[in-house]
Amino acid sequence: MKFGVLVSGRGSNLGALLRHKANGQLPCADFAVVVSNVAGVRALDIAAQAGVPAETVDSRRHPRTPEGRAAHEQEVLARLRAHGVEAVVLAGYMRIVGAQLLGAFPHRILNIHPALLPSFPGLHAQRQALEHGVKVSGCTVHLVDAGCDTGPILLQAAVAVLPDDTEDSLSARILAEEHRVYAIAVDAMSRGRVRVSSDGRRAWIADSDAR
Ligand code: GRF
DSSP: OEEEEEEOSOOHHHHHHHHHHHTTSOTTOEEEEEEESSTTOHHHHHHHHTTOOEEEOOGGGSOSSHHHHHHHHHHHHHHHHHTTOOEEEEESOOSOOOHHHHHHSTTOEEEEESSOTTSSOSSOHHHHHHHHTOSEEEEEEEEOOSSSSOSOEEEEEEEEOOTTOOHHHHHHHHHHHHHHHHHHHHHHHHTTOEEEOTTSSOEEEOSSOOO
16 A cells, blocks of 8 residues: 655654564555655655655645645645555644545544543643643554544553653653554554444454455
């Protein structure tokens, strides 16, 4: 299955996926293109170093209006289509996905969030968790829908929140789990093992391949 990866920044999850691929752990996944909405970010270098086409569709070239966002997304979609992409991985992509991408890849867009959803959606999830005082947090891989971090949950991994944690220390502990579980989710998607309930609320990984 051909994947397009959408990024906006650091690219550590992208790097982890590409390392898994290089190690032979994602045999059914092909990373066809990486598209960033921000020019010059580290994620683009990581893609290029791995020999994956790295492209920028700068979202600042469009007005911050519904029409501007739709025009940007149309361009992103065109890049994905040009590379034959069949499924999309959001890896630190700081944009809400709109109707065009959702319509083009139904149940085929994955996101990873650094908290145990539905707790702490949105920005600064690790800080939200610390400020709330939870004792367990983690990360969530989910299918993307029209909301912000609301789509059906595919996988979660938990980590302890320690008394002396800072935002940085908790983020690092969660990030190690992100890098591990995102590969499991992409592998499942690439094998056609992702299932969604008829009401669209629940998602899970089936035991057998089906494409
Ligand atoms: C990760 O914490 C991810 O959960 C969130 O954005 C961050 C991206 O980090 N969606 P990176 O760009 O993959 O290093």
